[in-house]
Structures are given as C-alpha cells and as structure tokens.
Amino acid sequence: MRFLNKLLTREPASKDIAKKRLQLVLVHDRQPLSPGLMQTMKNDIILAISKYVEVDGENAQLTISQSTGHHRIVADIPVQSPRRRA
Amino acid sequence: MPARVITITSGKGGVGKTTGVANLGVALALEGQRVIVLDADIGLRNLDVIMGLENRIVYDVVDVVEGNCRLQQALIRDKRLPELHLLAAAQTRDKTAVSPDQMASLSNDLRSECDFVLIDSPAGIERGFQNAIAGADEAIIITTPEVAAVRDADRIVGLIEAAEKGPATLVINRIKPDMVKRGDMLATEDVIEILAIDLLGIVPEDDNIIVSANKGIPIALDGQSGAGRAFRNIAQRILGQEVPFMAIAAEAGLLGRMRRLVGRW
Numbered sequence: 630m631r632f633l634n635k636l637l638t639r640e641p642a643s644k645d646i647a648k649k650r651l652q653l654v655l656v657h658d659r660q661p662l663s664p665g666l667m668q669t670m671k672n673d674i675i676l677a678i679s680k681y682v683e684v685d686g687e688n689a690q691l692t693i694s695q696s697t698g699h700h701r702i703v704a705d706i707p708v709q710s711p712r713r714r715a
Numbered sequence: 716m717p718a719r720v721i722t723i724t725s726g727k728g729g730v731g732k733t734t735g736v737a738n739l740g741v742a743l744a745l746e747g748q749r750v751i752v753l754d755a756d757i758g759l760r761n762l763d764v765i766m767g768l769e770n771r772i773v774y775d776v777v778d779v780v781e782g783n784c785r786l787q788q789a790l791i792r793d794k795r796l797p798e799l800h801l802l803a804a805a806q807t808r809d810k811t812a813v814s815p816d817q818m819a820s821l822s823n824d825l826r827s828e829c830d831f832v833l834i835d836s837p838a839g840i841e842r843g844f845q846n847a848i849a850g851a852d853e854a855i856i857i858t859t860p861e862v863a864a865v866r867d868a869d870r871i872v873g874l875i876e877a878a879e880k881g882p883a884t885l886v887i888n889r890i891k892p893d894m895v896k897r898g899d900m901l902a903t904e905d906v907i908e909i910l911a912i913d914l915l916g917i918v919p920e921d922d923n924i925i926v927s928a929n930k931g932i933p934i935a936l937d938g939q940s941g942a943g944r945a946f947r948n949i950a951q952r953i954l955g956q957e958v959p960f961m962a963i964a965a966e967a968g969l970l971g972r973m974r975r976l977v978g979r980w
Binding site for chain 1: 860861862870898900902905908
C-alpha cells in the first residue's frame with residue numbers, strides 16, 4: 630500500500646510542505662534570543678573569559694537548546710593556553 | 716462549585732475567537748450553566764453583533780471598571796437563554812482604558828454571578844491580550860489549520876505558560892474535510908503534533924456560520940449544523956464529559972492521492 634502510494638505520488642502533499650515549514654520556523658520562533666543578540670552575548674562571554682584564559686573565539690559556539698520546556702545555554706569555547714598569573 | 720474563568724484567544728485575527736465565545740456561551744447555557752461572555756476587545760467590539768444583542772447595550776466593561784454603573788446594570792441578558800449574559804466591550808475607547816489588574820478584579824467580581832466567564836480576547840499579544848488573560852483560570856486557543864494561524868498559536872502557547880495560565884487547550888476551527896482528504900490542509904494530528912497541547916475540539920468549516928452571523932443567532936442553537944454540533948461537543952468536554960471527536964475528515968489514503976493525481980491531468 631505504502632509502495633503504491635509512493636508510485637502514484639509525484640510531489641509531496643501541500644500539507645506536508647506546510648508541516649515541514651512550520652516545524653522549521655517554530656524552531657527559530659521558540660528561541661528566546663534573536664540571532665543578533667546571541668552574537669552579542671557570545672562576544673561578551675568570550676571577552677569575559679579572555680580575562681582569565683586565552684580562548685579561540687573564532688571556533689567558539691553558543692547555542693540555546695530546548696528540552697521539556699526549559700531552555701539551556703550551551704557554550705563550547707576552545708581554550709588556547711592558560712595565561713600565567715602575574 | 717466555584718465559577719471558571721476561561722479566556723479564548725488565538726494570536727492571529729480572523730480565526731474564530733468571537734464566534735467561538737458566542738457559541739461556547741450558548742452551548743454551555745444549553746447545558747444549564749450560568750454563563751457570562753465578556754468582550755475584552757475594547758475599541759473593536761463584535762461579540763454583541765455575533766450574539767444579536769447590539770441594540771441592548773447601555774453600559775460596557777469600561778463603564779463597570781470606571782464605576783459609571785453597577786456590574787448588574789452592564790450584564791445584558793440573552794434573548795433566548797436567560798442564563799446567558801453579555802458584558803460588552805467599549806467601542807469608543809482603546810485597550811489602555813483598562814489595566815490587567817482591573818480585568819483580574821472584574822473577573823473575580825463576575826465569579827459570584829455565574830458558573831462560567833468566557834472572555835473574548837482581541838488578536839495580538841499586546842495590552843488587549845494581557846488584559847484578556849489577566850483574570851483567567853484557563854485558556855482555550857483557537858486556530859485554523861493554516862501555517863500563519865498555527866505559528867501564532869504556538870507563540871500564544873508560550874505566553875500563556877509564561878503567565879502561568881497553562882497548559883492551554885486547543886480548538887481547531889474551519890476544517891475543510893475535502894482539502895484534508897486531498898492532503899492540501901493540515902490534519903488535526905499534524906496541528907497537535909506541532910503545537911503539543913491537548914485537543915479540546917474540532918470544528919468543520921460551515922457556511923451556516925456566516926448565515927448565523929448575518930442574523931445574530933449563534934449556530935450552537937441549531938443542533939443540526941456541523942459547526943453547531945461541534946461547539947456543543949466542546950461545551951460538554953469543558954464540563955468534563957467524554958465526547959468523541961467528530962469524524963470530520965478521513966485519513967488521506969490511496970484514494971485521496973489518486974484523486975490528486977487525476978486532478979492534475
């Protein structure tokens with residue numbers, strides 16, 4: 630049956646397109662911060678951490694993940710080398 | 716039992732909030748409940764015309780809040796159902812005429828007058844919406860199976876949770892069975908999967924809604940029409956009864972896909 634369906638269907642039903650588009654747009658809508666503010670916050674965090682250790686800002690990543698209604702900020706910031714204390 | 720204050724909201728305009736409030740008010744009253752429907756859409760009032768009560772309004776919600784009249788003077792009794800009353804929105808003022816705190820206190824005052832307060836929220840997420848949910852115990856989100864309406868509904872789900880009025884329940888309005896069968900309209904399961912909230916009811920698209928709005932006679936008074944029965948079912952679910960969902964649209968199967976294929980030629 631599913632095989633026959635596939636044979637007969639050339640393009641996805643428009644409701645499936647709608648569903649995919651909605652799921653994608655809602656991933657963005659559900660973010661509490663805009664991409665611009667995320668970038669600013671990332672820069673600020675790198676700046677703060679740089680006071681203590683030298684970090685690789687180029688490869689730093691800041692993401693907000695969502696699970697069971699709670700948002701979590703995850704920072705992945707590579708450290709280059711510990712800075713010597715004065 | 717203490718009265719329940721329920722706000723009906725949607726984010727997007729034009730999906731059927733006002734029609735929903737009028738009909739759920741009627742359907743609950745038909746179940747023997749004492750109901751007050753409150754139009755919180757100050758400046759763009761419409762619940763009065765949908766219910767056919769526009770000629771009876773003397774005082775409105777702003778008059779009550781400002782103390783220009785007693786609460787009872789502003790409650791307009793429905794023509795058909797003596798246990799159903801309307802508290803109309805002001806037409807010549809705007810959303811800032813009342814505050815969320817005032818709406819919360821008004822909602823509490825209304826509790827002693829009835830079993831259910833149904834609040835008709837304006838579209839949007841600003842002051843009017845904040846006013847509408849301030850006094851609510853629960854919220855019902857109305858949407859249609861369209862991308863813009865579902866997207867806005869998702870935003871409202873979050874705002875209702877943030878306001879600690881959640882979890883909201885969902886009514887999907889204006890479902891077109893033929894389009895769902897063809898795969899050209901989001902099915903109920905799709906919308907539920909996306910929004911991840913509990914389904915309270917589904918309402919089919921029904922031309923009689925327009926006729927009933929023309930006449931000012933809510934369709935729930937007509938137990939024969941599809942939409943009328945759908946609203947009665949929802950009212951019974953609100954009262955805790957187990958009512959099966961209407962069989963509006965069958966699964967899009969092979970037949971639907973073949974029809975789509977043929978339709979292209």
